[in-house]
Amino acid sequence: MTTRAITRRALLAVAFLALALPARADQPLLADLTGHLIAITTGFTGTSVVLFGATDGPGDIVAIVRGPERDSVVWQKRHLAGLWINGHSVTFANVPSYYAVFSNRKLADIAPANAQAQSQIGIGNLRIDPRDPQTRPDETTTFRAALIAEQKRAHLFGEYPGSVAFLGDRLFRATLNFPANVPTGNYLVEVLLIRSGKVVSGQTTPLVIAETGVGADVSEFAENNAALYGVGAVLGAALLGWLASLPFRNV
Amino acid sequence: MGILDIYLPIAGVSLDVMALLILGAAVGVLSGVFGVGGGFLLTPLLIFIGVPPAVAVASSANQLVGASVSGAIAHWRRGNIDFLMGALMLLGGFAGSVLGVWLFAILRRIGQVELFVSLAYALLLTTLGALMMIESTRSLLRRRRGITLRRKLHQHTWLHGLPFKLRFRRSKLYTSALLPVILGFLVGVLSAVLGVGGGFVMVPAMIYLLRMPTAVVPGTSLFQIIFVTAAVTLLQAVENNTVDVVLAIVLLIGGVIGAQLGTRWGAKLRGEELRALLALIVLAVAAKLVFDLTVKPDNLFSLGTLEL
Numbered sequence: 126m127t128t129r130a131i132t133r134r135a136l137l138a139v140a141f142l143a144l145a146l147p148a149r150a151d152q153p154l155l156a157d158l159t160g161h162l163i164a165i166t167t168g169f170t171g172t173s174v175v176l177f178g179a180t181d182g183p184g185d186i187v188a189i190v191r192g193p194e195r196d197s198v199v200w201q202k203r204h205l206a207g208l209w210i211n212g213h214s215v216t217f218a219n220v221p222s223y224y225a226v227f228s229n230r231k232l233a234d235i236a237p238a239n240a241q242a243q244s245q246i247g248i249g250n251l252r253i254d255p256r257d258p259q260t261r262p263d264e265t266t267t268f269r270a271a272l273i274a275e276q277k278r279a280h281l282f283g284e285y286p287g288s289v290a291f292l293g294d295r296l297f298r299a300t301l302n303f304p305a306n307v308p309t310g311n312y313l314v315e316v317l318l319i320r321s322g323k324v325v326s327g328q329t330t331p332l333v334i335a336e337t338g339v340g341a342d343v344s345e346f347a348e349n350n351a352a353l354y355g356v357g358a359v360l361g362a363a364l365l366g367w368l369a370s371l372p373f374r375n376v
Numbered sequence: 377m378g379i380l381d382i383y384l385p386i387a388g389v390s391l392d393v394m395a396l397l398i399l400g401a402a403v404g405v406l407s408g409v410f411g412v413g414g415g416f417l418l419t420p421l422l423i424f425i426g427v428p429p430a431v432a433v434a435s436s437a438n439q440l441v442g443a444s445v446s447g448a449i450a451h452w453r454r455g456n457i458d459f460l461m462g463a464l465m466l467l468g469g470f471a472g473s474v475l476g477v478w479l480f481a482i483l484r485r486i487g488q489v490e491l492f493v494s495l496a497y498a499l500l501l502t503t504l505g506a507l508m509m510i511e512s513t514r515s516l517l518r519r520r521r522g523i524t525l526r527r528k529l530h531q532h533t534w535l536h537g538l539p540f541k542l543r544f545r546r547s548k549l550y551t552s553a554l555l556p557v558i559l560g561f562l563v564g565v566l567s568a569v570l571g572v573g574g575g576f577v578m579v580p581a582m583i584y585l586l587r588m589p590t591a592v593v594p595g596t597s598l599f600q601i602i603f604v605t606a607a608v609t610l611l612q613a614v615e616n617n618t619v620d621v622v623l624a625i626v627l628l629i630g631g632v633i634g635a636q637l638g639t640r641w642g643a644k645l646r647g648e649e650l651r652a653l654l655a656l657i658v659l660a661v662a663a664k665l666v667f668d669l670t671v672k673p674d675n676l677f678s679l680g681t682l683e684l
Contacts, residue, residue: 168388169383202676208669210491211678305381305390306426340385340622347386349619355613358438358621359606362628363645366445369632 143300153181154326156188156297156316161330163303164337171305174229174332175298176289185228185235186318187246190301190332192223192281193310199268199275215268218256222308224248224282227299229289236322243325244317248282259269280304309334318339325362386620387431393626395425400627404443404634409642410594410654413493415440415605416497416576417661418627434612438624440605443631444598450639451595458546458592462599464553465560465578469604472564477611480569494665496569501662504580508655511584515648547588549597555586560600567604568611576658577602583651590650594642 156178163172176188197220203212228235232247242250254271276282281304289299301314312332318325336344347354381390399421403414415436451457483492511578542553559581563574578597582588588596613619642650 163566164381170381200678202678208491208495210669216526243530268677271677275675275677275679306388308556309388336385340383342387343621347613347619347621351614352610354621355610355619358613358619358624359441359609360443361621362438362609362624363445363602363606364442365625365628366442366447366632367449368441370449370636 143205145312152326153315154318154328155179156328156330158301158314158330158332161332163307163332163334165309165335166308166338166340169305169340171303171307173300173302176314177296177298178328179296180318181295183320184325185230186289186291186297186299186319187232187235188227188289188299188301189226189246189313189315189317190223190227191221191313192376193312193335194219194221194222197272199272201268201271213264215260216256216266217253217269217272220253220272221251222281222310223303223312224251224276225301226284227288227301228284228286229291229297231286232284235319236324240322246279246317248277248284268269279306281306281308283365303334307334382622382626384427384431384620384623386618387427387435389426389428389622391425391427395575396623396626397630399425400439400630401634402630403627404582404631404636405638405641406634406657409638409645409650410575410579411475414443414575418502418655420661422623427620427623428618430616430618431623433618433626434609434616434618435623437605437608437612438619438621439540439627439631441602442600442624442628443608443635444605447635447639448595448598448602450636451598454595454643455546456592456595457599458544458588459599460542461544461547461556461586461588462596464556465563465596466603468557468560468562468601469567469574470487470607472561472566473568473604473607473611474564475561476565476568477563483569492667494669495567496566498662498665498669499657500566500577501665504577505655505659505662507584508651509659512648512651512655519648521597543646544588546592547586549588551586559585564604567608569618576654579654594639 156176159175159177163174178186196216196218198214198216200211200214202209205212226232226247232241236244236246241247247254251273253266253272255268259287268284273282291297310333312334314330314332315327316330317327335341380393382393383390399418401419403421406414406417412520418436418439419429419432422436423429427435448457502575508659541550543550559578563578563581566577567574578600579593582593582597583590609619
């Protein structure tokens, strides 16, 4: 699906939502995605999903997208006998593999720091703790900062103020972009409606990013029939090598 | 991002097909000309363009199977494979890779694989490159001065005094069977630990230690690399699920064309020039490795994910 097609669909959906809204006036926030499954196929180079919704009045919208959690090791290089080698490391538990915050304006303008911390909004308020509780606090701080910097560099962590656009003061829309290296798994999209610094309403929508098609078949086979896959890989390569030598036989 | 990106299912990244094809072809030319698999260049280059290191190592091994089959066939048609020598090297090679895999597991446990691999490469490549450079320059100079110094057919060192002597007809050698077995063993260890076919170690060793004629060296080396890389591919697929066939196939398509061209170019180049060229490439890779280890990195931190 092209981005334009997605956008058109989103606009249609928003229009529909606007019509449906009066009937559900008790709900201060309604939001959904144009798709709940991102299929990673052979030609995958990143994609976008449109988030759309409506509020029962003016307010700020913050959408937090979280990827599946995993443990991450951060290595620090040190100088030893003229060489830079991996020295100390800190392992952090349950780090989201993807974390992005989309909002209509700067988070600092939307809510005071303590309110952001309370609702865990923003990269700075992510709870990333070392697996080993004995880790020194200063070490934790340094290594956590390095982890965040690396994730930002890979476009897997990010804050995008101004990415949520309002159409009037009740309808909103945001394009959530995912890079080509996006980790697969179950994602959660948390949409928050904030008024004068306080979270008034929230809604959580699931999003699945999964491999499909030939790519998925290949990786699934590689996992489940590892030995057969290995033999196939060897034989396939050998066959291709032999075939390639045929046209040159009489040269 | 390129025009024609392809998603690599095991690596989990999208890369430009053209870049991969060109990379494969360049390494294929090397493979055909010198009889080295080119894994020592392919693996770091793949990591550089964004393939996870474990997948890069395993998938290059996979592509090397095909590239060396193609190269070996071309040499076999010219009668340039010493099968007896190759088989003996293989014998040692399999034993060596078992030891290598075990060593690799220990290094991984203490978190120093990266350092060990870089250092081992740097040390090996510098030594080999320097030796080859000195030797080939010397003979090039000699030829330019018009002195034809024939290589002695029987240059005996203590190595040739070892038992189990065999006649290697293709190589015109009468030497101990222990030599190729030991050499194969050492290269097998290196293959498993460094994730390469080991041709870049094998080729110089065959020329300078075994004193095989230059003509049969590439074919025999490629013959042996087929089996070593096949073993590595299988092991990686079973143990780590890191072989990306899509990546391997794309590299291979570029690689086989390169290998055929390389074999023909190799036949036209003179032995000394060939060795000087290989020495230059080997030294350049070594210099890059040393540079990366000694220059303060821009970023002192790196990330790793724990596989659970």
